[in-house]
Amino acid sequence: MAGVQVANVSRSFGAHKALDDVSIDFADGGFYALLGPSGSGKTTLLRQIAGFDFPDSGRIAIGGESVERVPVEKRRIGMVFQNYALFPNMSVADNVAFGLSVRGEAKATIAAEVQRALDLVQLGKLGARKPHQLSGGQRQRVALARAIVTKPRVLLLDEPLGALDKALRVDMQIELKRIQREIGITTIFVTHDQEEALTMSDRIGILRDGRLVQEGPPEEIYDRPQSEFAATFLGDANIFRGNATGNGILLADGTTIAAAVGDRLVPGAKASCAVRPERIQISTGVVKPDTGNANSLKGQVSKRIFAGNNSTYFVDRDGQTLKVIVQNTGAERLAEGEPVVLSWSPDSTVLIAA
Amino acid sequence: MADQLAIGSRRGLKPALPLLLPAYLWLTVAIFLPLSAMVFFSFMTDLPLAGKDWAFTLGNYAAFFSQGLYATLMLASLRLGLEVTLWCIVIGYPAAYVLAKVLKGRSREAIFLLVILPFWSNGLVRIFSWAMVLREGGILDTALNAVLPFKINIDLMYSYPAVIIGLVHSYVPYMVLTCYLTLQAIDDSLIEAGRSLGASRRQVLWRVIIPLSMPGLIAGAALIFVPVVGSFMEPRILGGRTGTFYGTVIEDQFVAVFNWPLGAALSFILLAVVLIILALAAPVLRRAG
Incomplete structure (x- = not known):
């Protein structure tokens, strides 16, 4: 050996x-x-x-x-x-x-x-x-x-x-x-x-x-994937691209996404954030401030795929399709076309240098 | 593949008849009928031509056993068949290996063409061109004397080696082709697996490649041995006086002596001997394959 x-x-x-x-x-x-x-x-x-x-x-x-x-x-x-x-x-x-x-x-x-x-x-x-x-x-x-x-x-x-x-x-x-x-x-x-x-x-x-x-x-x-390729090749990931701020990135439309994982980058540098689909919460109402989900985005359900123990939602937001996987807990299911709010923690967000 | 065969047999022979009939009709007309006529001839005292009298006899077959010459020539022909087959293996197998496992693409096609070339040229032309090469003062003699500092005399013409050379040249493509087909079917990963287990290239050759290509070697050997034992053209032209073999004697009966009944009987004895040899060899070869 x-x-x-x-x-x-x-x-x-x-x-x-x-x-x-x-x-x-x-x-x-x-x-x-x-x-x-x-x-x-x-x-x-x-x-x-x-x-x-x-x-x-x-x-x-x-x-x-x-x-x-x-x-x-x-x-x-x-x-x-x-x-x-x-x-x-x-x-x-x-x-x-x-x-x-x-x-x-x-x-x-x-x-x-x-x-x-x-x-x-x-x-x-x-x-x-x-x-x-x-x-x-x-x-x-x-x-x-x-x-x-x-x-x-x-x-x-x-x-x-x-x-x-x-x-x-x-x-x-x-x-x-x-x-x-x-x-x-x-x-x-x-x-x-x-x-x-x-x-x-x-x-x-x-x-x-x-x-x-x-x-x-x-x-x-x-x-902690260190590249977009690693993030998307090993498992699924939603990728956001923008410019680095002190603790996250700023998207082109002015939205900021906070990231607590990954390398610190020079502010202003091109960067992206990766979020795993199962780390995102999806809801129809307003996100409660105490969940620690500092990141939130509005979108619209474009498709739902039911797979028994979980469901995958495809959510359209500004021309980008985000993927969210929700465990099937018996709670109400969201219909296609419904406006939703996506939220997730900075701890689930990985900052990647472009 | 076993499943496909099972399906085929379940359908029965009937739908296959239209596909089989042309080949079998042709074989019946072209081979079975003339051969039957030859069997008939072999039991006759003389040819029934020009109103000559004839009767049934076993004398043609008895001639083989009463005259030691025929048995001696038979042994010489069998030895010739064995030697030519061995030379074809020695020369053809490595060539087939290189074609199947080493060369790729264009170079493989080019080398392949060279191997098949003897098939495309007329047999007599091939043999007479060897005569020009092998005789004293011929191409080989002249070329060697031009290169070598001392004088040598190369006259292979009308000798046993000349017969071997001519026959090997004619038949080696069969060995190359049959071995090439079985070698090509051997997955390269089998060779790699053998080496990964610690076997040297030589061990992989003896334990994996040669056993797996045995069907090709056997097919090639059968394709060469049988016609060489009965060959007459190469022994006659390249062998001269030394080129008297069983096949040339049969040819004499048909062409020169005009004793068709004896020629036919000698042919069937040869056929029987070859079949006995193949039958005896079959179990051994099957185990090896």
Whole structure:
């Protein structure tokens, strides 16, 4: 087991900069998600860590040992591929045994280790099957067992749950997390699914156009996004753009929005504020002054989407559509077209430099 | 895919008949009928031409077993088929690998064209152009003597190697094509998965790539071995006196000696031997694939 350090790694393919000076420290035993839209460089970064491709510049270390020029087969990593990449000509047990057998381990050792790995992923009885006789979820587990049986220093997962349907994906998320805790392996997980990143990882790195946008624990990125991109890519956010004042921003129409979270900015500088839809209260009357909701705006409900446990209101205000999510408490529902007042606390408002 | 097959079989054979009939009619007319006539000939004492007398006999088949020459030539032809097949694997498989896994786009198309080129040229032209290359004072001899500081004498013409060279040249595209198809179907992530598990490139080749491309190797080997065992054009032109094989003897019976019944009988013995070899090899090959 070992941590992974990526320092100032850049990689270009022709004129395209796939990775641009990326540095991340992956702690030993942590569960790390690399999140980003397609083309953001997250898979390229994973392939650099795995050793399928070498960086143009920068340093990659696994367990303190520089590996940026070490080929993949010598890096002692485990990898789970998006399409599982099980060997179709081998049985489940032979697939799992592959990594041990190319190392020339004794047959008895291999059999015992394979059985232990298959038991860990709850497939102990299916060793004799061929991959094509398994369901998608079972193949996923075999791929995981095959990747961890060699006791790698780091486990790399390339969108491993992308091919599964939703219910199975949630099951596998829990299962993957359980197995990761049980063996305590450093895990780096590439995904474009923000929910998956939020629920599974200890830390998230958001990538965009080959650059690391923000990095930290999920709560921190969600509560204190440092860019509009981070705010809108990880979760939903209402964005207001204007000029910084001492403690918030001034919108073009003269409205001020107070923000208590985020960096202090030079007054007058271009800035924006991000507010999560579930932090906004929506009401038809006047806001009571004692709620602490110093920010308030008037608007008109343009659309309501009912989703069972909550409702999403789209509220038009001066050409901008704001999103508000309200828990379904049984209180009266607002009709489309109704004039409303939106209010929220400065503590829920993040100031972002433009 | 299993589901699709199940649906197909449930519909029955009837709707498929219009699609199957043209091919099977053609096969019946073009192959089955002439072949039946040949079977008939092989049991005759003489050709029923110009009012000659003829009778049924097993003598044509008995000739194979009574004269050791035919068995010797059969063994020589089988050895030739084996050697040519092996050379085609050695030369064709790496080429197919590079085409399927290394080259992309334009360069792949260009190299592919070069591989298929022998198919586009006439077989006789191909063989005679080899004759010009291999003979003493030919292209190979002249070129090597122009480059090398000492005098060497290259005369491969009318020799066993010349026959091998000509046959390998004619048949290597089959191996390249069948192997290319199976290699291309192997997902690159399987190779990456193997390496991520600590396997060297060589181990990935032997444990993943070759087993998965076995169907292509087997198909290519069958496509090459069978016609090479019965080949006569390359042995005759490039082999000269050394180029007497089972196939050339059969050709002689039809073209020179005009003993069609013996030629037909020898052909069917060859067919039987080849079928026995393929049947014996099938279980072994199936396990390997």
